[in-house]
Amino acid sequence: MESFNNVTSIVTPLDKVNVDTDQMVPKQFLKLVQKSGFGKYLFFNWRYDENGNKKPDFVLNNSKYEHSKILVAGDNFGCGSSREHAVWALLDYGFSIIIAPSFADIFLSNCFKNGILPITFDEKTVERLQQESGAIEVNLETQSIKTSSEQILFEIDSYKKKILLEGLDDIDQTFQYEKKISEFEKESKVPSVL
Amino acid sequence: MGKTLFEKIWESHIVVEKQNRPSLIYIDRHLVHEVTSPQAFDGLRMNNRRVRRPDLTIATMDHNVPTNDRSLPILDQTSSVQIQTLEKNCKDFGIKLFDIASPNQGIVHVIGPELGITLPGATIVCGDSHTSTHGAFGALALGIGTSDVEHVLASQTMWLEKPTPFEIRIEGKRKNPDAVTAKDIVLSIIKNIGTGGGTGTVIEYRGEGITDLSMEQRMTICNMSIEAGARAGLVAPDEKTFDYLRDRQYTPKNYETMVDSWRDDLKTDNDAKFEKQFTLHIDDIAPQVSWGTNPGMTCDVTETIPSPDEFSKGDPNQKKGAEKALDYMDLEPGIAIEDIKIDRVFIGSCTNARLEDLIAASKVIKGQKISSAVNAMVVPGSQRVKKQAEEMGLDKIFIDAHFEWREAGCSMCLGMNPDILSPGERCASTSNRNFEGRQGTGGRTHLVSPVMAAAAAIKGHFVDVRKMDLN
Numbered sequence: 001m002e003s004f005n006n007v008t009s010i011v012t013p014l015d016k017v018n019v020d021t022d023q024m025v026p027k028q029f030l031k032l033v034q035k036s037g038f039g040k041y042l043f044f045n046w047r048y049d050e051n052g053n054k055k056p057d058f059v060l061n062n063s064k065y066e067h068s069k070i071l072v073a074g075d076n077f078g079c080g081s082s083r084e085h086a087v088w089a090l091l092d093y094g095f096s097i098i099i100a101p102s103f104a105d106i107f108l109s110n111c112f113k114n115g116i117l118p119i120t121f122d123e124k125t126v127e128r129l130q131q132e133s134g135a136i137e138v139n140l141e142t143q144s145i146k147t148s149s150e151q152i153l154f155e156i157d158s159y160k161k162k163i164l165l166e167g168l169d170d171i172d173q174t175f176q177y178e179k180k181i182s183e184f185e186k187e188s189k190v191p192s193v194l
Numbered sequence: 195m196g197k198t199l200f201e202k203i204w205e206s207h208i209v210v211e212k213q214n215r216p217s218l219i220y221i222d223r224h225l226v227h228e229v230t231s232p233q234a235f236d237g238l239r240m241n242n243r244r245v246r247r248p249d250l251t252i253a254t255m256d257h258n259v260p261t262n263d264r265s266l267p268i269l270d271q272t273s274s275v276q277i278q279t280l281e282k283n284c285k286d287f288g289i290k291l292f293d294i295a296s297p298n299q300g301i302v303h304v305i306g307p308e309l310g311i312t313l314p315g316a317t318i319v320c321g322d323s324h325t326s327t328h329g330a331f332g333a334l335a336l337g338i339g340t341s342d343v344e345h346v347l348a349s350q351t352m353w354l355e356k357p358t359p360f361e362i363r364i365e366g367k368r369k370n371p372d373a374v375t376a377k378d379i380v381l382s383i384i385k386n387i388g389t390g391g392g393t394g395t396v397i398e399y400r401g402e403g404i405t406d407l408s409m410e411q412r413m414t415i416c417n418m419s420i421e422a423g424a425r426a427g428l429v430a431p432d433e434k435t436f437d438y439l440r441d442r443q444y445t446p447k448n449y450e451t452m453v454d455s456w457r458d459d460l461k462t463d464n465d466a467k468f469e470k471q472f473t474l475h476i477d478d479i480a481p482q483v484s485w486g487t488n489p490g491m492t493c494d495v496t497e498t499i500p501s502p503d504e505f506s507k508g509d510p511n512q513k514k515g516a517e518k519a520l521d522y523m524d525l526e527p528g529i530a531i532e533d534i535k536i537d538r539v540f541i542g543s544c545t546n547a548r549l550e551d552l553i554a555a556s557k558v559i560k561g562q563k564i565s566s567a568v569n570a571m572v573v574p575g576s577q578r579v580k581k582q583a584e585e586m587g588l589d590k591i592f593i594d595a596h597f598e599w600r601e602a603g604c605s606m607c608l609g610m611n612p613d614i615l616s617p618g619e620r621c622a623s624t625s626n627r628n629f630e631g632r633q634g635t636g637g638r639t640h641l642v643s644p645v646m647a648a649a650a651a652i653k654g655h656f657v658d659v660r661k662m663d664l665n
Contacts, residue, residue, distance in 0.1 A: 015514070016514075016515065016518075017511045017512065017514075017515050018389055018390070018488050018515060020488070020627075020629045022608075022627070022629040022630070022631065022632050023629065023630060023631075026631055026635065027608050027609050027610045027631075027632070028609075028610070028635075030229050030257075030258075030610060031229070031258060031270075031272035031273055031275075031276050031610065032272065033232035033233065033236075033275060033276055033279050034232075034233065034236070035233045035236075035340075045630065045631050045635055050617065050635070050636070074511055075390065075511065076389060076390035076393070076423065079389055079390065079423060079488075080323065080420075080421075080627060080629060081322075081323050081608075081627075082230065082321060082322055082323040082337040082338060082339050083229075083230065083339075084230070084233075084339035084340040084341060087339070102390060102393060104390070104393060104423055105357075105393060105394060105423070105425050106323060106337055106338065106339055109338075109339060109342065110339035110340075110341065113339065113341035113342070114341065123511075157214075157215065157216075158215075159212075159215050159216070170341065170345055170353070171241070171243070171344070171345055171348050171349060174218065174345065174348075174349045174351060174353070175348075175349065177209065177210050177218060177351075180209050180210055180218075181209055181218075181220070181246075181349060181350065181351055184209045184220050185220075185247075185350075188220070188222070189452075190222040190223075190250075190313065190316055191446045191447070191448070192247075192249035192250060193223065193249060193250060193251075193252055193290070193311055193444055194249055194290055194444070
């Protein structure tokens with residue numbers, strides 16, 4: 001995983017609650033066996049009509065947000081299916097930060113595994129950020145966001161922060177505990193399947 | 195202070211515990227399928243890693259497999275590649291696979307319990323959010339993403355923040371248990387607590403409303419825990435649980451010894467504390483029908499479509515969501531649910547495609563024909579379910595009523611195979627998600643129980659199944 005860098009970008013406001021991962025990557029694109037190239041399918045049915053033309057009223061089709069790296073969305077973002085393809089699509093499209101009042105659990109975990117920083121704020125702060133027209137600056141090291149008018153601090157678990165900042169491989173970290181895993185297995189009473 | 199069942203399972207699986215940090219949890223059973231695993235196996239190969247415990251790992255193909263004639267080649271090239279990739283990965287890494295020709299093939303959450311792979315007190319993961327199904331057996335069963343699939347393959351563990359325990363009590367007795375089902379109970383719960391109501395929690399379902407249910411019905415309820423946002427849902431195991439798992443193909447040899455310890459250990463202490471609590475009284479609940487684009491947008495079959503104002507109870511974001519949902523569903527507030535006409539019926543999925551579901555639906559349609567305006571299909575949850583149903587003659591009842599009778603798989607629950615809705619088609623579905631486009635781009639899904647789906651197939655519109663003869 002690549003290490004996380006500070007981001008300065010305008011925000012893409014996605015003014016919807018309960019955005020599920022089926023919307024982020026519809027089922028027909030889950031058949032691919034690699035992790036790359038999912039960006040073109042992000043929010044596919046919201047971005048394109050049945051003839052493949054861009055729907056002009058969808059925020060991602062507004063050229064103003066073309067190079068935005070920060071998505072600001074409503075409550076319970078990422079609910080539904082565990083498909084990590086949703087996170088691969090967000091990342092491949094160019095988003096590295098998602099801000100919302102709350103996230104679904106599996107989606108949240110998938111974000112950290114892929115170097116996306118999810119930030120949780122209360123609804124009022126999220127609404128303010130959605131209306132921010134200029135670039136905002138997100139600094140993970142200092143856990144702060146700087147907008148044209150204010151500086152806001154955000155919370156993040158210190159271990160997850162370290163993983164993101166250093167781009168650490170989760171499995172390598174776990175292998176440091178190999179001895180403990182083996183000891184656990186010796187004591188385990190749960191038999192093999194076969 | 196006492197402990198909840200969830201806390202007991204959690205504590206007995208901690209490999210590494212850190213203050214205020216995720217803990218490293220040991221995984222007893224890992225179920226793998228074709229859609230969320232290819233990138234995980236690729237990751238292992240790139241890093242020269244092996245599968246730590248192939249003997250605790252089982253694979254099947256369910257999400258994208260065709261459900262029509264299995265002797266024909268798979269026409270969809272990308273599906274075919276995904277299936278071949280799973281075959282190769284299982285061969286290369288030494289994992290037992292129930293492939294498309296296996297009599298044990300089926301939806302991963304149907305075959306786990308029916309083969310005795312699912313066990314009480316165990317930790318079970320799968321790269322699929324409906325893994326919560328296995329919680330019906332008193333297991334801690336979690337849906338995970340592909341990175342965690344890779345992590346579990348490599349280490350048989352995963353890092354997890356400890357969820358908080360959430361007690362949902364289901365109290366009372368249904369007056370008409372044939373017509374008001376487990377599906378209606380769980381939809382009622384989600385309608386009340388919302389699609390994010392369980393976020394960060396593990397739900398334990400308690401009370402006579404859950405202990406009265408069969409194992410298959412408990413699975414329906416635990417299955418949809420994720421639709422309330424919960425990390426998992428579980429039910430304390432009892433004699434019904436132990437009887438269900440006895441003498442299955444992969445039931446452990448020392449099963450009775452295990453049962454003895456489960457009887458003592460796997461229950462919530464009387465003085466345990468839940469962080470959150472909700473009670474549903476089921477004496478008077480009605481069959482449920484979803485009207486919107488998430489499972490919380492649900493009402494009684496006897497009701498009319500609510501206005502966005504009524505639904506949102508003053509929350510402007512929820513109101514906007516409801517307006518958008520009604521627009522997508524092409525419905526107006528005030529329309530009676532029973533007046534909604536349907537084009538398709540899907541009886542299937544990990545929520546409602548087990549034998550009891552098919553028996554219940556067959557009782558509704560026996561001797562009748564479905565409406566000429568409706569296309570209907572039954573997709574059994576597994577090849578074993580299909581075989582048992584055929585031995586009982588259920589296939590004949592469905593076929594005589596003009597249902598299609600299919601091979602096992604996830605099918606039109608998520609439309610990854612050729613079974614999909616066309617744009618604008620409206621479906622009464624026994625599945626778990628009514629998200630936009632879930633069953634096919636532009637398709638409109640109404641979530642219902644198997645008996646409600648069967649009744650709608652006959653009438654061509656939703657109907658209160660309590661009014662029908664179910665004997």
